[in-house]
Amino acid sequence: MSSIAANVAKDLDRRLVLATQGGLPLVARPYHALAEQLNVPVDQVLARLAAMLASGVIRRIGAVPNHYAIGYTANGMSVWDVPDERIDELGARIGALDFVTHCYHRPRKLPAWTYTLFAMVHGGSREEVLLKVAEIATLLGADCRAHDVLFSTKILKKTGLRIGA
Template sequence: MSGVPARSVDAIDRRLIVATQSGLPLVVRPYHQLAEQAGIAPEEVMARLTRMLDSGIIRRIGAVPNHYAIGYTANGMSVWDVADERIDELGARIGALDFVTHCYHRPRRLPEWPYSLFAMVHGSSRAEVQAKVAEIAELLGAECRAYDVLFSTSILKKTGLRIGA
């Protein structure tokens, strides 16, 4: 958090959260459409969303593409065993790659699961994903002790936590 004091959510904030929790409207001017629905100015929509981001009420505003719909039918979670003291630095380098959609740290579960760095890679084929994973392995070099790729077989859930209207 940015050190901004916590603030409560009023009725308009709540309407904006509910209206955007499945994504922004797919129109040319999404904030204007939200403003019209909420009965406020577009600038107020943007100010409220910024304030909620800054205070931690919401975590992010971003596009959530359906990778299957845009042709990325091979989706692999690459998992990496790297030194814990280097995980932030190495994760930032992996996360900056244009073909990695998200990268994060998870606890190891030794002895069965040595991996603690995860990076999602999408491609139009498993071979394409494997080639991208090989690029990550090359980037990590000797920092990588082991890795694997877990390929998706279906989409089970494509939404986060939702609140009701």
């Protein structure tokens, strides 16, 4: 792609993010509606969305449930203090557990916050989440020096990405 074409695509991509970050139009031809709104041919809208999906700029297209509303009333952010030199191996193993939805290495905030491995666990009750967290603790064994689970008690905001026009 020439640099001019690349810049045009980048500009359209940004306008597509702005136009769809709140959701896709709920009409029979949503991509046509977007094309009309952005004043570009529909083929370009379809092509750019497909390219963004292929490159990972769009993770996926579909329904984003409120996890409380679909029965996941307990959501625990489990945090673990593990040896730095072991974290990549441990993170890969914990991330592979089917009940872990997000798993990251994050920095410590010393002195109080020593945890570096973050694993989000969802369940129908705190007891269920705590059982799963216990499984993680077993898996980590002696590599777990300290841990905590921070349950969410309220969703204060959940709008997702909102970049400005």
